[in-house]
Amino acid sequence: MERTTELDSVTFAAMLRQGAAVLGKEKATINDLNVFPIPDGDTGDNMYMTMKAGCTAVQDHLGTLSEIAAAASSGMLLGARGNSGVILSRIFAGLAKGLKGVVVADTETFARAMNEAVSEAYKSVPVPVEGTMLTVLREGVAGADASSDLNRYFETLLPAMQASLDHTPELLQVLKDAGVVDSGGAGLCCVFRGMDAALCGQVCDEEPLTVAAPAAPTVDLGRFTEDSTLEFGYCTEFLLRLMRSKVDPDTFDEQVIIDYLNRVGESVVAFREGTIVKVHVHTFTPGVILNEMQRYGEFLTLKIENMSLQHNEWKKEEGEASFSRPQQRYGVVTVAMGTGMKQRFEESGADVVIEGGQTMNPSTQEFVAAFRQLHAQHILVFPNNPNIRMAAEQAASLYKGAEVHVMPSATLGEGYYGVASVDRSLSAVEEVIQGVNEVMQSVVTGMVSTAIRDAEGDNVTVRKGDFVGYSGKRMLSDSPNRSHAVQDLVARLGAAERDVMVVFYGERVPAEEAQALVETLAKTYPMLEIMLNNGGQPIYDYILVLC
Amino acid sequence: MLTFFTDTDCDITPKECAEYGIKLISMPYTVGEQVVYPYIDFQEFDAHAFYEMLRAGTMPTTSAMSEEAYLQYFEPEFAAGNDILYVHFSSGTSNTFTIMNQAVEKLKAKYPERKFHEVDTLGITALSLNVVLEAADLYKAGKTAEEIVEWAKVEVPKFPMYFFADDLKFFRRSGRVSGLAATMGGLIGIRPIIYLNDEGKMVSIGKEKGRAKAIARLVQYVEELGEDVKAHRVVIGHSDCPEIAAEAERQLKEKFGQDLRVLTTVVNPTIGSHCGPNGLGICFHAKHR
Incomplete structure (x- = not known):
């Protein structure tokens, strides 16, 4: 077999795809590694969906290893579901960080990036717990031999990860009691097994990774007539390539753009990947923003939509009511499953109820999308499940359009009482949160x-x-x-x-x-x-x- | 002669009015496009049907009466040479009284020798009923309008009513209760305890978790604030939850004795439009409100 000493972007993308494919085949088994004897395990699904989001992001994408790793990482950050998915996305963010500026990686560089992945993963949780995927990654990386080629690296990485995985029940009593190994660790082993296979050129029955595009929303042009007033402005999204002829991409601080957008628009989501700045902004005058942006670069893609036409389920139901009001002080986002349950949450005061729960963890992106729907200064998010909290927090840190507060609702009951206890008549958000917490603790x-x-x-x-x-x-x-x-x-x-x-x-x-x-x-x-x-x-x- | 008027917001029925020789002003409410006048547009109040309609999502509204309507009630009495005593629901909860005053001013100009006496019960439903019945007892006993008005000055502030509502969307919409936190709700079983203050306005003074505690709190008010409770009626008003009213009555009789004079009334539809179904209130004689 030919040994690989240098990793390029094409191979890396293939490795990601194969990692996702192997995980996809094993996801049901991983779901069943549930410490709780209830059929609601979802670690396999969460990690798979997260990997897939990474693969989709690098699809048809050409670039250096650094750029591909960064694209995959940003796709995974937004697509992350469940705590295991969030940690996985942070592992690949660490890897991307370690590969920054690298065109082709040798073993030593890749190994260094893997160390970066370990440290980023540990940083992703406030209190790292051993006996989880964190341990499996850390011990695997520690056992990998970086002194030779990349094949050797993976050949030693995988057994070390497996040994660490097998040992997880010794570190976590809940695993031992349930007679299972850590599901996140098992998922991670699948990912790296797939990556190893791709590295060796074994691309086995790779499953097509075309992600179904979301159905185009039905646009009712009648919602904006010749007599309408522009009430909501335009949802404006674009990818801006920073141009060397205009700025120095290496020293340019994208905060300049973010600050500008926050001054002239609302619901700003903007972040930078390499020389691309991805922007989402609500504005009444998109032209002004576009002109300003051309001071820094040129557009790769551009989409402008009149928000009066945007499909809005809940707005339709409410008729004239809520959305026609200007910006609200408080918005409430929560997560629930079941028609009756969702309806009750809405009646209790939730502005957006994201469909989801223990078996279907919403992604970071779904949270961001929910935040965008709201015209609120402060958004209170009730994840109602510890396994959804990290994706909510990741979304909170990405979203710039409002101050987002992730409430510690660990159960649907806490969320239900919490949502009903948001006292919108109070002006101090701290008081609102305190009131909510008091009620949640009594449930x-x-x-x-x-x-x-x-x-x-x-x-x-x-x-x-x-x-x-x-x-x-x-x-x-x-x-x-x-x-x-x-x-x-x-x-x-x-x-x-x-x-x-x-x-x-x-x-x-x-x-x-x-x-x-x-x-x-x-x-x-x-x-x-x-x-x-x-x-x-x-x-x-x-x-x-x-x- | 003195003609005694009251209104349907005081929960009194035409039958009771006939017993006392009282005239009844029908206060309207609106369902959709249709304006309904209690005991004119229907003979018997089908409380269950009305509150079931509210439970199913209908939210009736209420509006002030016209000056013309007041003239039609009052002018025939003045024309016949009778004076009027109107014992009515709280003027602090409706602007209909501004219009009534305009009508009365016109009549006074036209019939300068006639007198219009007024007693504001500073209440609604069970509270107003309690006061109306006490005043009607005096009327029946031959007391003059002036004597009844004097009695009311002392006694009306001694009839408090404490109540809770189940679904606060009705109160929130009407905005007639102050101090109501935006957060309490029937969906999570937390109920505000509301009372009518000395100005006849509704004020929220606390909350209780669960119906059992809410009932117990109302009963506790009767015990702690009550004065000569047994010398007067205790009126329990409910909006289509007779079993809860029965439980309150049971607890009251347990505390005060089986001979306690408890009268149970179903909250009239006009006031019910503001408080919604499954509410309970207790009015009793007390040291103060």
């Missing part, structure tokens, strides 16, 4: 779903196929009868000491069953006010919120 959420394997819970033995009731990471009830599982869970959550319980029943539960259950519970807890809602959510037959 406990319980869920009922089906167990996918036997497990030992908190004073309860969980059997595969049974209904299991849990709260956070604690499994509290188990029964072959769904309603009994709920009743036991409610008792263990201290319903007798609570005042209100909001119940969302899922898509698999017949309304009569839920109704009968609530009547039984009302008799057991006469002082508890029970509010029954058809949530329509998948996987979780019941979501109970006690306050």
Whole structure:
């Protein structure tokens, strides 16, 4: 076999694609590496979607290794889903950082970039936990031999990563209890296995990576007539290539552009990759901005849309109401699944409800898109799931159009009460957040779903196929009868000491069953006010919120 | 002769009015395009149907009466040589009284010898009903208008009403309650506790989590603020939640004895348009509001 001593951009792009392909084949297996015996594991899907976003970004892209790595990284940053996806995107951001300015990398350079990837990955989480993909990457990189060619590097990297992965249950008790290895680490091994294969020229049944373009929104030209007033301005997006004839790309600070855009426009999202500045801005006078931009470079792509025509589901429903108001002080974005659940969140005060949840983590980009929909000074984001929080935070740091505050809602219950507690009459955002946090802390959420394997819970033995009731990471009830599982869970959550319980029943539960259950519970807890809602959510037959 | 008027915002029924010989002014509400006059456009108030309509999403509105309408109620009395005593719902909650005053000024000019007496119950629904019935008792006993007005000066401030609403979108829309945090809502079971102050305005003074605690808080007000509670009626008003009203009555009788005179009323549709379904209020005799 021919040994590779230098890595170029074409090979690197092939490696990314093959990494995604191998991950794609294994993603179901990785999903099942769930420490919790509930069919809601999604690490494989999240990492795969994140890799795919990286591949899409480098599709039809020519450039140096540095440029390709940077393009992949920015695609992954926006496409990142779930905490594992966010960490993966940061690994590749580190790699891109390490390859900055590199046209073709030798082993030593690549190894240095991999060290950069490790350090960037560790920086992506406030409190790094060992026994996760962080460990697998770090130990793999430490065990890789950089003294020879790139093949040798990968030949030594992979076994070291695998050994580290196999060891993860020794570092994390939850993994040991569940009898699984870390799912993120397993996903990372797939990615690097695929990269190694591509490096060796083995491109096996590569799956087509064409990402379905989002359906073009139906534009109703009648929304803007000869008598309309330009109320929302133009959504203006472009890629600007910084031109050497106009500026020195090496020393040019793109903040100049960002500051300018923030002065003349709204909802600004702008960042730089290499000599390309990507811009999104809402403005009433796009021409003025375009002229200004030509002082720095030339346009690669350009898109200008009248926002009055932009498809806006919720605006249509609201009729004249909300969007016609000028900028609001507060906007609320949250994440929920199920028609009933989403509707309740909206009624409670959410401006945008992103479809998603434990099994479908929204990407960073979806958060940014939600932020753009809002005309708000402060945006409060309720991710309602610890595994969605990092993507929300990544989006918050990318979005410049508002001050975005990611609220620590770890459950749908906390999110539901939190959203309903946003007091828009207060002018100090700190007070709003404090009020929300107080309410969220007073709430406990319980869920009922089906167990996918036997497990030992908190004073309860969980059997595969049974209904299991849990709260956070604690499994509290188990029964072959769904309603009994709920009743036991409610008792263990201290319903007798609570005042209100909001119940969302899922898509698999017949309304009569839920109704009968609530009547039984009302008799057991006469002082508890029970509010029954058809949530329509998948996987979780019941979501109970006690306050 | 003295003619005693009250209005439908005070929850009194035509049957009760007939017993006391009282005339009833119908305060309108609007559903869609249709203006409805209680007890003119219908004989019996079908409370359940009305509040079911609100639960299904309809939000009725209310509007002030016309000067002409007031003239039609009052002028025949003055023309017949009768004086008028009008015991009405809180002028602090509606601008209809500005228009009424204009009508009364015209009539006074036209009938300078006639007298128009007014008692503002500084309340709505159960509170107004309690005051109207007390005043009507005096009227029936032959007290003069002046005596009833004097009585009201002392006694109206001693009839508080504490209540909670279930779905605050009704109150938020009308903007008639002050101090209402934007965040409390029926969807999460947190209810504001509201009372009518000495000016007859609705003020939110706190909140309770869960219906059981909300009921208990209302009952607690009766215990703590009450004065000669048993010498008067206790009026419970509800907007189509009879089982909750029954629970409040049970708790009140447990505290004050089974012989407590409890009267339960269903909140009239005009006021109900502002407070929505599943609300509960208690009016009682107290040291102060």
